[in-house]
Every structure is written in structure tokens, then in C-alpha cells.
Amino acid sequence: MPGISLPGQIIILVLLAGFSFIMSRYDLRSLEVPDWPYWASCILVIIARLVFYRQTIYLNIISALIFLFLYYLIRFVTRGHLGIGDVYFGIFQGLCIGPAVIWICLAVETVTGLIAYLILYLVKKTKGIKMPFIPFMSFGLLTAFMFEWLVL
Secondary structure, eight states: OHHHHHHHHHHHHHHHHHHHHHHHHHHHHHSOOHHHHHHHHHHHHHHHHHHHHGHHHHHHHHHHHHHHHHHHHHHHHHHTOSSSHHOOOOOOHHSOOOOOGHHHHHHHHHHHHHHHHHHHHHHHHHOOOOOOOHHHHHHHHHHOOOOOOOOH
């Protein structure tokens, strides 16, 4: 992301990786994530954005709103198969990346999630398999962040 200093990018990357790991671990263990990591991660990323890149924080807020809308729409259409925690994680995703790389994040998490679901389906041979989605969302977020940082 142009204009952000290297220390700012590293701090946001550490927050992104750390909270993604924490929330993915909770989601893998119990398919539920407590509220504290969502709110703590969002508050800390907003503070980091205000300290290091105050001029364009509005882009991250727009990204967070886009993710919130998309995931809430998916949750509504699938009648709750996408958990509310995934919707909250979308807010965190938007605060970490800008609107230019939302499509990368969505593409990576969707493709990896579908591949994992297909493998799980082929192994278990049952429909309606519940699986955590935050690990795939985390992978998509990290990929999009790195793309935005290194390429754009």
C-alpha cells in the first residue's frame, strides 16, 4: 500500500496474522469464536491505521462495510450457514486491506474453502458437513494483504 511506512505495514501484518491465528484456532476447535478477538483486533487495527496512515483510513472503513454487506448477504441467502463470527471477521478483513484487493481475498478464501469442502465430502460421503470458514478467510486475507503490500 503506497504511503504506509514499513513499520506500519509490519505492525498491521503482525496484528493480522496474530488475530487471524487466534480466531482460526477457536473456529477449528469449536466452530465458535468468542467476541473479544473480533473487537480487540478491529480496535487495534483502527489505532494502527490512524497512527500510520490516517489519510486513507476511510478506504479501509469502506472495505469493512463491503465485507460486512457481502458476508451478511451470504448469511441471509444461506439461511445462517455462514456464521455470524464469519461476518464479524469480514469487518476485520476490511480494516486490514483496501477495496482494490477485496476480490483477491474473496477468490482465495472461496477456492480454498471449496477445495477443502470437496475433499471432506469425498472422505466422509455425507451432505451438510459443518466446517470452519475463518481459517480460509484468514488465508485469503493474508494473501490479499501481501499482494496489496508487495504489488500495488
